Amino acid sequence: MTKQVGQIVGLVSALALLVHTLVLSVFLFSCMLLRCVMPTARLKRWVNTSIVLVATTWIEGILWWINWVYQPKWHIEGQKNLNPDDWYLITANHQSWVDIFVLYHLYLYKTPLLKFFIKKELAYIPIVGQAWWALDFPFMRRYSKAYLEKYPEKAGEDIKETQVACEKFSHVPTSVMNFMEGTRFTPEKHMNQKSPYKHLLRPKAGGIAFTIQALGDKFKSLSNVTIVYPNHTPTFWDMMCGRIDDILVRVDDLPIPQHFSQGDYQTDPALKAEVQQWVTKIWRDKDRQIDQMLLNHDQRKSFDQRKFANS
Secondary structure (H helix, E strand, C coil): CCHHHHHHHHHHHHHHHHHHHHHHHHHHHHHHHHHHHCCCHHHHHHHHHHHHHHHHHHHHHHHHHHHHHHCCEEEEECCCCCCCCCCEEEEECCCCCHHHHHHHHHHECCECCEEECEEHHHHHCCCHHHHHHHCCCCEECCCCHHHHHHCHHHCCHHHHHHHHHHHHHHHCCCEEEECCCCCCCCHHHHHHHCCCCCCCCCCCCHHHHHHHHHHHHHCCEEEEEEEECCCCCCCHHHHHCCCCCEEEEEEEEEECCHHHHCCCCCCCHHHHHHHHHHHHHHHHHHHHHHHHHHHHHHHHHHHHHHHHHHC
16 A cells, blocks of 8 residues: 555545544433433433443444454454453553554453543543543543652542542443553653563553452453554554554463452552562563564464465
8 A cells, every 4th residue: 555545545534433433422422411310320320331332333333444444464362252241350561542442352342341541631532531431431640750749648649549440340340451551662661761671661560459459359360462563563543544464462361369459559568569570570471472472473474475485
């Protein structure tokens, strides 16, 4: 695909996404208004189900466009049978907004609708921000080190917000998605962090630790997703222009130590160290796994090229 054709595809995709979003936003805001006036909790739950249906339809339309217009080559390993009536805790490495659609491709309809931790600032995005609010996505307010030095009383408030958000999820089957790096990978961030990993930023254990504590034994395991774009990491605009090709995904279900949900991560230094060691091992293994996935892809590609040359 030439650059000019890609730009045309991107513009058509943007227009299709806009129309798709605006049409469904009518149903979304109608449901939100209904929820505000419903007199009983039972009726509110019925409206919540309708809101999830609208969101699912929006995501399903985008995934249809990705798979039938862009036609990426999916290479998925390790995903097992899933149950939409169960609780799931999911983590993944984070490189691009495209990661979110990769995760929905993996889990849509197979588990409850994924709930991401969203930066507070993103709540103001028109339509999408309101949809996240209506779906009870947890909004996180991240404070910089300089801000906390000026306002030390704010320390720990982001963690409290995590706990409050997660406690809501204890009443209905939920899939909680946590990007442990906290931000998208870039070479600049990797260098500034002095990350000990080749392909990853340093993970943050606090968010996932408090999620485990808030939901107790609801989670049977941690679904550890590794996403690799072997040719280049696509931006959102790259995706819109159809510049996505191979997507490599590996899913590993890892046991969550039972006592992680019983202690207090914030006040127990021994538990805190143990959770951090657990997360560090997961990330060290993920870093090695990315190397192996890239090697396997190169070998597969080389084999296919030789096979084509000999045919």
